[in-house]
Amino acid sequence: MNDMRTRQQTVRDLYAAYLEDRKDKVIAMLTEDFTFSSPRDDHIDRAAYFERCWPKQPFFRAIHIEFLAVDGDEAAVRYRAEKLEGGSFANMESLRFRGDKIASVEVYFGRNL
Template identity: 65%
Template sequence: MDPTRTSRERTVRGLYDAYLQGRKDIAAEMLTEDFTFSSPRDDHIDRTRYFDRCWPEPVPFRDMEIEYLEIVDDEAVVRYRAEKHDGGAFRNMEVLHFRGDRIASVDVYFGRNE
């Protein structure tokens, strides 16, 4: 297996694990300094706003299961199912763009609630 792909897969999985643990410090090490985040609610926000808006405390999810992960060149496509502490769940798709071994941007496409 391609060592770059393996390293990037570990980074992607590590980012979602850090999110579940509320570990911004771990996630910050995975992101470039000029990281941007986009979603239907956010248009290329920077790292600081990303952590402020997208990493609430306490962590709202009890589990996030990666159902699909494909990495091609500098891009990873992820579909995951997130379960909330209140029992609700939803699926999202995300596209993560790498620069070297760090994540330079994330684009989120919201899924439906279950």
């Protein structure tokens, strides 16, 4: 499988792991020096990401990937997430790879749907 298809699958597996509440799978996908940024978090490290951003209990009913593009070491994804308690939102994320692992994620918040 070529790198682009492998990285597309890694991105899909990342969102599937959120739905499955499989933090262990996500840990294996990230580099040791992984960073996460969003309008609420500025370049936090891997430990802070799991503490602040990983749901303490299942949060999502579904995550629908609407757009996914990979170009070299970067991926862009637009998705619609449905929350268990109702409601949904749309976001975009920029992911950077180092080898076969995700080195960083930058989230751009969309709107509530």
